[in-house]
Amino acid sequence: MKLFLASGNAHKVVELQWLADAANLPIEMVSARVVGGMPEVAEDTGTFVGNARKKALALRGKLPADAWVLADDSGLCVDALDGSPGVESAYYAGPQGDSAANLAKLIAAMRGVPTEHRSAHFVCVLFIAGPGGAEHIFAGKCLGRLSEAPRGGAGFGYDPLFVPEGHAESFAELGDTVKSTLSHRARAWVGLAEWLRGMP
Secondary structure, X not given: OEEEEOOOOHHHHHHHHHHHHHXXXXXXXXXXXXXXXXXXXXXXXXXXHHHHHHHHHHHHOOOOOOOOEXXXXXXXXXXXXXXXXXXXXXXXXXOOOOHHHHHHHHHHHOOOOOHHHOEEEEEEXXXXXOHHHOEEEEEEEEEEEEOOOOOOOOOOOOOOOEEEOOOOOOXXXXXXXXXXXXXXXXXXXXXXHHHHHOOO
């Protein structure tokens, strides 16, 4: 089965393919680039579910009627910042979607915040859309805290700053293999994988 991924983020294609392979599911994650790229989508719904749905339906409009599309909307919610950057995580530092600038802005926003107030969590919504108007939603969350400075060279986005609950290392230090068992995306994937196994 092919799942067209409604994202221009190459990291997400790799991570989701790894999850599918690890679950022994015969799924091929196909980048939106294969069909000319991801259409421009204004992620303006204010919710992870709403944004994921918009992305899924935008790409599905470019595909055959029998195609299945998977969209991911995820973000980092920081308690000391009233849940920001949240749904704006990819554009926290501006519309250019610059990961380094986003990370730098978060570091600056959290400067001086004591350890006990640095709690945060990642949220992921996986939205799958298919033939006949089929739509299914799967969500996952990963609790943790923010370190005072970025650490590690693996991962992407906010990974160098996020330390998952029960660990002393950041996602960027733990590496992709460990991250893919703990992450918000991995937890959302559990529900999706179970649904995929039950498909006729």
